[in-house]
Structure formats: structure tokens, C-alpha cells
Amino acid sequence: MIETLRHPVEDDHARVMAVMDEWWGGLGGESGHLFRTSLLPRLYFQHFTDTSYLLDLPGGKLGAFLIGFLSQSEPGVGYIHFVGVAPAVRRTGVGAALYRRFFLDSAARGVRKVHSITGTGNQQSVAFHTRLGFTLEPGDDEVDGLPVHRNYDGPGRDAFKFARHLP
Structure with a gap:
């Protein structure tokens, strides 16, 4: 299975929104859906792409995503805002790999705390x-x-x- 890890682009916002209910198993019903989707407005896919990651699976399926950023108010601090992993690839190390990638890339930019x-x-x-x-x-x-x-x-x-x- 060939996977592609890349930075998200604005068009990925719709792909992520489309999996929110499935990946979270409908947790919290309609209010849970509204809360989760409110945490990921399009601006994250416009302005925080170089510190965020998306995993594409074969056939164009979305496998995972991590939305993170570096603090503008606290130099040396990074923040992992939202992470999702498709049920089919959970417990395979994908989530941990996304975090490690964020750690490495952030540390290269001077981040010392996440x-x-x-x-x-x-x-x-x-x-x-x-x-x-x-x-x-x-x-x-x-x-x-x-x-x-x-x-x-x-x-x-x-x-x-x-x-x-x-x-």
C-alpha cells in the first residue's frame, strides 16, 4: 500500500469535513458534529498548511490528518490543534507518525515545547x-x-x- 504524506491545501477542507461523522462514530449526535466541524474552519487549510499534514491512501481515500501551528505569541511553542485517523488505519502507528513529523519539523524551526x-x-x-x-x-x-x-x-x-x- 503506497501512502502519500503531504501538507494540506484549501481543497482538502471539504474532504476532512466529509469524514468527521464517520471517523468519530457520530459521537455527540448533531451537537457533537457541530462542535467538531466548528473546530476546523477553512482558515486552517489556508494559513496553517506548512505545519499541518494529510495522509492520502491509495484510491484517493483520506487516511489521516494533523492540523498544527507554531505560536505567534509564544516563540518556541507549537500547538497540535486537531488530529483524525481513519478507522481502517487506526492502531497502525499512523497517528504517532504524524505527531513525530510535527515534532521534527517544529523543532527544526526552533520549537522546544508542544x-x-x-x-x-x-x-x-x-x-x-x-x-x-x-x-x-x-x-x-x-x-x-x-x-x-x-x-x-x-x-x-x-x-x-x-x-x-x-x-
Whole structure:
């Protein structure tokens, strides 16, 4: 199977939007759909393409994507904003490979710390980030013994916040 890893282009926005419900299994119903799609407006596919990645599978299918950027406010900091992996290629190392690519490319640009978040209901994401060397940052409360940031992205949008130092 020949895969192609590349930077996304503006036309990829529609491709990513088209897989959101399938890849997340309809999580949260209509409100979950609206929340996920609101996190990825077209501007990410216009202005953050050189720090983001998209994996094309044979036959033109989308295999995975990572949307990330370098902080303009905090030099030396990168942020992984949104990542998706097609159900058919999960648990193959694709997600970790996307993160490692972001780490390498960001470090080459002077980044020494990468941040990311995940929702409190996503224990698989917590485990994934921990395996990749992220640590949970202190929060203002706890969920299942883990530090959480209440209302991080607005009322009721609690999040675990991660940081990983790069060599």
C-alpha cells in the first residue's frame, strides 16, 4: 500500500469535513458534529498548511490528518490543534507518525515545547498522548484523578491540557 504524506491545501477542507461523522462514530449526535466541524474552519487549510499534514491512501481515500501551528505569541511553542485517523488505519502507528513529523519539523524551526488538549471523555487520547511523552498540565479541578481545566473552551467544554518538551 503506497501512502502519500503531504501538507494540506484549501481543497482538502471539504474532504476532512466529509469524514468527521464517520471517523468519530457520530459521537455527540448533531451537537457533537457541530462542535467538531466548528473546530476546523477553512482558515486552517489556508494559513496553517506548512505545519499541518494529510495522509492520502491509495484510491484517493483520506487516511489521516494533523492540523498544527507554531505560536505567534509564544516563540518556541507549537500547538497540535486537531488530529483524525481513519478507522481502517487506526492502531497502525499512523497517528504517532504524524505527531513525530510535527515534532521534527517544529523543532527544526526552533520549537522546544508542544501543547495539545483533549476532552475529558477521551481516555484513549489521554493514553495516546502519554505514550508519546506528553504530560498533563496542572488544572483547576480533577476528573478520574487527572488534572482538568474546567470550561477550557467555553461553558461545559472541559479539557485535559498536555505539554511535551522537544530536544
